[in-house]
Amino acid sequence: MIDVVALDGDDTLWHSENQFVMTQDRFTSLLAGHADPDELDARLMAHERENLQVFGYGVKGFTLSMIETAIEVTEGRIDTADIQAIIDGAKEMLQHPVELLDGVAETVAALAKDYRVMVITKGDLFHQESKLARSGLVEDLWQVEIVAEKDEPSYRRIFDRYGLDPATFVMVGNSVKSDILPVLALGGRAVHIEYELTWEMEHAEADKTHDGYWELDTIRDLPALLTRM
Amino acid sequence: MIDVVALDGDDTLWHSENQFVMTQDRFTSLLAGHADPDELDARLMAHERENLQVFGYGVKGFTLSMIETAIEVTEGRIDTADIQAIIDGAKEMLQHPVELLDGVAETVAALAKDYRVMVITKGDLFHQESKLARSGLVEDLWQVEIVAEKDEPSYRRIFDRYGLDPATFVMVGNSVKSDILPVLALGGRAVHIEYELTWEMEHAEADKTHDGYWELDTIRDLPALLTRM
Numbered sequence: 001m002i003d004v005v006a007l008d009g010d011d012t013l014w015h016s017e018n019q020f021v022m023t024q025d026r027f028t029s030l031l032a033g034h035a036d037p038d039e040l041d042a043r044l045m046a047h048e049r050e051n052l053q054v055f056g057y058g059v060k061g062f063t064l065s066m067i068e069t070a071i072e073v074t075e076g077r078i079d080t081a082d083i084q085a086i087i088d089g090a091k092e093m094l095q096h097p098v099e100l101l102d103g104v105a106e107t108v109a110a111l112a113k114d115y116r117v118m119v120i121t122k123g124d125l126f127h128q129e130s131k132l133a134r135s136g137l138v139e140d141l142w143q144v145e146i147v148a149e150k151d152e153p154s155y156r157r158i159f160d161r162y163g164l165d166p167a168t169f170v171m172v173g174n175s176v177k178s179d180i181l182p183v184l185a186l187g188g189r190a191v192h193i194e195y196e197l198t199w200e201m202e203h204a205e206a207d208k209t210h211d212g213y214w215e216l217d218t219i220r221d222l223p224a225l226l227t228r229m
Numbered sequence: 230m231i232d233v234v235a236l237d238g239d240d241t242l243w244h245s246e247n248q249f250v251m252t253q254d255r256f257t258s259l260l261a262g263h264a265d266p267d268e269l270d271a272r273l274m275a276h277e278r279e280n281l282q283v284f285g286y287g288v289k290g291f292t293l294s295m296i297e298t299a300i301e302v303t304e305g306r307i308d309t310a311d312i313q314a315i316i317d318g319a320k321e322m323l324q325h326p327v328e329l330l331d332g333v334a335e336t337v338a339a340l341a342k343d344y345r346v347m348v349i350t351k352g353d354l355f356h357q358e359s360k361l362a363r364s365g366l367v368e369d370l371w372q373v374e375i376v377a378e379k380d381e382p383s384y385r386r387i388f389d390r391y392g393l394d395p396a397t398f399v400m401v402g403n404s405v406k407s408d409i410l411p412v413l414a415l416g417g418r419a420v421h422i423e424y425e426l427t428w429e430m431e432h433a434e435a436d437k438t439h440d441g442y443w444e445l446d447t448i449r450d451l452p453a454l455l456t457r458m
Contacts, residue, residue: 054323056355060289064316076309080300094283125354126285126377148355
């Protein structure tokens, strides 16, 4: 029944959000003398939210938002060495080794024997390509699609591009907003595997009674679930 | 003979490099008290070159390189208000109206009647998609490919993805390095239309005696050239 298995990248195949959280913790420490941590979080989130429409997703936009927030909360008094430290943190994030989630390598290799396996990931093209290249997964993948936003029009474009039938397509990912809701709306199936951390802007609720909706605790259980679909 | 006409985006369909030059001029003025313009250019270029491998192409990476350069040349004494001004400049660039080059709208519409027309552009996914959406060209395009780097492997992946024959493919663009050399190497044809400005990192020399190489002064002459190919 299932022909194409599409996998999300960040926090489904490899760890990502933990890097953002760690970087933000360092940012909080850096500005500890200037702002209360909760207030700082709120101000950074406000900048990120506003800048998302101009910068898009990814480390570089996040970094520019951190710099703006730092200038704002210190009323311009932040040391430029601290701004350089924020930029150095961005470079570390972008060059950080790719850490696959538990079970990913074996599961993707197993899936590739029975299905056309693709990755559909969003965010910064350069960083996503770099992570894919270093993931060791590429030879098991039929296609890779890196998109600016994972919404209904994006999935529809992908279906059109490869002539895919939503009825034989399943999307697997950690984000209800990006991986589950748009795919169910287009008549596909979706498997939610929650990650230990969820970015505030990805929060959404799934209709857990939907026919096409499944949940798993680990990607290791995906092959067995697919044979039951 | 020609089936697919692929067009570059930045400085082939719409103006781009002039925005970077204008932003860099403002950066030079901002730091006029701290560094000689030529020295500043050289330092910025050094940062851009080094950061390209981590940040990739695009406005956000360019902006982070400008901030690093500003901190360096002022030995940390740059005013944080000036750093905010650099970030504001990035936002202006990203939201700047899309200005098509002369003749582009009519030519792309005419080409779409006789060929499968695609755009192959490199750089920041979010910014490129945003420019395409605002270009008014999308309905004339068969496909859009936004890639991190326009080199032989990228073009080969595109040929494979759509089952294209290089012998019936022509690439049109302003960059010898990105639009001409890799396509000729793969057996395709390439049309160079020089833009008034070329970014230092895109400089390269074409073999003008190559069978598959053409030059035009304006995209307006492209339909007539294609019928002669």
